[in-house]
Amino acid sequence: MVMPQTDAAFRTDAVPAEVAVSARNISKTYGEVEALKNLSLEFPRGQLTSLLGPSGCGKTTLLKIIAGLLEPTSGEIVVNGKPVKGPGPDRAFVFQDFALLPWANVLRNVAFGLELRGVAKSEREDIAEKYIKEVGLAGFEKSFPHELSGGMRQRVGLARALSVDADVLLMDEPFSAVDEQTRRKFQEDLLNLVKHENKTFIFVTHSIEEAVYVSDQIAILLPRPSRVSEIIRPTGLRDKDVDMLRRDPEYLDIVDQIWASLRSYVE
Structure with missing residues (x-):
């Protein structure tokens, strides 16, 4: 199933010139459960990419494969041009x-x-x-x-x-265990880190609003067996005042577009 396309103002299909991490045809099977199937995705250097999708769609599995904590059934992860064979200092x-x-x-x-x-x-x-x-x-x-x-x-x-x-920071729902006020402060701090640290952030979240707020790129994953359905790059938001961002019409429109794509998978 192909999800609805987002408005062109919110989306580009051109692959960024510089890629820090590549997931190439990643599949992962647990017994008879097929978690990931031929999933391919590229993560731009120095940017934050969020993995967003319904519960159980393989977001954390993909993150752990990139980290080298899990081995894919097939496919490969490449970081800075080198295949991942396990955990590493990068x-x-x-x-x-x-x-x-x-x-x-x-x-x-x-x-x-x-x-x-x-x-x-x-x-x-x-x-x-x-x-x-x-x-x-x-x-x-x-x-x-x-x-x-x-x-x-x-x-x-x-x-x-x-x-x-490390060149790549992998974040598995890092703000889910804190209260809403702390979470919002963390999100602001994270934007500041992305701006000044020149690292590549890969961020798992269940929150559409959080993904749009912090991300340069959002990869929407389908339910099991997971593949990338859509990539959204909210390019017009990064130059705007973060204090006003949650009320910005473009921010609200992107949130609505993503919810329209995901709502059919919510029970």
């Missing part, structure tokens, strides 16, 4: 459940990826402190995860991913 994962070390303080949690790489303590702590400050946690370096709110723990996870200086 990719960092921000987990939905924070995945923090409960016995380590914020500073050590953020520096942990660098510690695993053998970076000297003074150097890794300098790097960690930089990103702790960047995500708004300065002053909490000696705090432990149980002493932090859910939003603060998520910031620790994001700072840890940033500290390893």
Whole structure:
């Protein structure tokens, strides 16, 4: 089934010239369940691509295959021109459940990826402190995860991913466990990171509004077996004031267009 096409003002079919990550004919089968089928998608360097679709359509499966945490049944992932054979330093994962070390303080949690790489303590702590400050946690370096709110723990996870200086950040519904006010602040912070960090972000979300707000590119996935149905690039939004964006007519129109495409898959 082909989903309705979005208005031309919201869509371009031209592939960006510079691609950081390519998913090429990816299929993934779990026993008799076909999760992904010949899925192909390219992720532009330095931009944020959201994976959006109904529950169970394989968004997280695709993210884990890109991360090298799952092996595809067929097809390949290419990052910076090299096929993915497993996890690597060019990719960092921000987990939905924070995945923090409960016995380590914020500073050590953020520096942990660098510690695993053998970076000297003074150097890794300098790097960690930089990103702790960047995500708004300065002053909490000696705090432990149980002493932090859910939003603060998520910031620790994001700072840890940033500290390893991976080219690609993989984010699996990173804001779903926080309240709406914190989520909106995270979205604004994420836009700032995309603008200044020059990294490629691949972002899984169930929220249409969130996808349109933060994305340079939105890939709509079909239900199992999942394929890319449509790619939307809201090119007119990035130069607009983020404080006004949620009331912008173009933003609202894109949200409505995507909902029109997905509503038939919602039970």
